[in-house]
Amino acid sequence: MEIKPWLRELSPYPPGKSLEEVRRELGLTGPIYKLASNENPLGPSPRALAALKEALSRVHQYPEASYRRLREALAARFGVLPEMVVLGNGSNEVLDLLFKALVSPGDEVLMSEPSFLMYEKLAQTAGARITRIPLHKGRHHLAAFLKASGPRTRMIFLDHPHNPTGSVLAASELKAFLEELPSGVLVVIDEAYGEFVRDPEAARGVEFLQAGYPVAVLRTFSKAYGLAGLRIGYGLMPEELARVLNAIRQPFNVNLLAAVAAEAALADEEHLQRTQELTWEGRDFLLRELSALGLKPYPSQANFVLVDCGRPARPLYEALLKRGLIVRPMEAYGFPEALRISVGLPEENQALVAALREMLEKA
Numbered sequence: 001m002e003i004k005p006w007l008r009e010l011s012p013y014p015p016g017k018s019l020e021e022v023r024r025e026l027g028l029t030g031p032i033y034k035l036a037s038n039e040n041p042l043g044p045s046p047r048a049l050a051a052l053k054e055a056l057s058r059v060h061q062y063p064e065a066s067y068r069r070l071r072e073a074l075a076a077r078f079g080v081l082p083e084m085v086v087l088g089n090g091s092n093e094v095l096d097l098l099f100k101a102l103v104s105p106g107d108e109v110l111m112s113e114p115s116f117l118m119y120e121k122l123a124q125t126a127g128a129r130i131t132r133i134p135l136h137k138g139r140h141h142l143a144a145f146l147k148a149s150g151p152r153t154r155m156i157f158l159d160h161p162h163n164p165t166g167s168v169l170a171a172s173e174l175k176a177f178l179e180e181l182p183s184g185v186l187v188v189i190d191e192a193y194g195e196f197v198r199d200p201e202a203a204r205g206v207e208f209l210q211a212g213y214p215v216a217v218l219r220t221f222s223k224a225y226g227l228a229g230l231r232i233g234y235g236l237m238p239e240e241l242a243r244v245l246n247a248i249r250q251p252f253n254v255n256l257l258a259a260v261a262a263e264a265a266l267a268d269e270e271h272l273q274r275t276q277e278l279t280w281e282g283r284d285f286l287l288r289e290l291s292a293l294g295l296k297p298y299p300s301q302a303n304f305v306l307v308d309c310g311r312p313a314r315p316l317y318e319a320l321l322k323r324g325l326i327v328r329p330m331e332a333y334g335f336p337e338a339l340r341i342s343v344g345l346p347e348e349n350q351a352l353v354a355a356l357r358e359m360l361e362k363a
């Protein structure tokens with residue numbers, strides 16, 4: 001057996017702890033709040049749930065292989081052609097397909113350090129060379145990306161909002177960057193948290209796609225739409241590239257239930273709005289209250305807040321866990337003094353702040 005040498009060192013993605021794991025490991029009996037994986041605390045849209053129930057009796061059938069209706073609905077929503085839409089088993093699969101289509105072993109990809117861990121993992125799987133560009137003041141350092149792009153650079157990843165800081169780029173910054181970029185590079189604008197952006201200056205990836213720049217915009221039903229467990233996301237990209245991705249993907253890569261639920265969720269504007277309002281209020285609350293505790297939260301346009309605790313964050317994480325509050329420690333991202341906290345329901349956000357206040361007063 002000859003396993004590819006560059007795959008031998010890989011280890012599985014480090015997920016946040018699940019409710020069951022925490023309950024079992026700590027023997028907790030009270031309520032547990034999971035503020036670690038940026039899920040929608042309201043749950044899925046009731047319309048998606050109804051559509052799922054109706055579709056359950058049809059799971060003996062394969063889904064319709066082109067997912068035409070959902071792709072048309074997404075195309076209409078974003079003002080692009082249905083031929084520019086690629087669905088995936090989570091937006092992570094679309095990322096994977098981009099690697100398959102664009103990156104050969106030895107090619108280079110650029111990403112911020114830190115950023116979403118899947119970029120690195122998929123790049124390693126592809127045998128790509130990874131160039132990591134340190135963040136500049138918690139934001140993507142676009143000038144450094146330009147300097148680093150060379151003839152073997154195939155893709156640049158911009159998580160936007162950025163994970164884990166929640167920062168965004170201004171439309172003017174992104175435009176200047178794309179104007180300067182050498183040809184042959186695809187910029188992947190990962191807008192997994194795009195629905196939570198409220199800053200009117202922030203770039204919207206799809207506008208750059210419409211304007212003909214070489215970008216792929218990734219979006220997902222995992223976050224604002226509350227369907228993380230079903231696994232469905234999508235990419236919007238130039239038609240020529242989408243055609244290839246749709247040709248190389250597995251024929252039924254999105255399962256029937258996911259496709260049905262996504263279509264219903266997309267049509268439920270009211271649930272999306274409720275989610276956005278809950279997130280914005282909770283985010284403002286967390287930013288305000290964490291600052292009041294003397295901690296340093298990063299300004300965020302996403303549904304989570306990265307907070308610099310000014311001391312090793314692991315003990316705080318462990319102590320929160322004992323109180324049934326699951327947040328995300330950030331060592332893996334290179335922030336040993338920070339926690340990433342997902343915006344939850346008001347009572348969850350309040351419980352988190354109260355627990356931190358008590359712990360900090362004791363310390």
Ligand SMILES: *Cc1c(COP(=O)(O)O)cnc(C)c1O
Binds near residue numbers: 092222
């Ligand atoms: C959560 C997240 C995703 C979502 O991935 P799915 O496969 O669609 O669930 C994508 N990108 C970033 C940066 C994320 O944080």
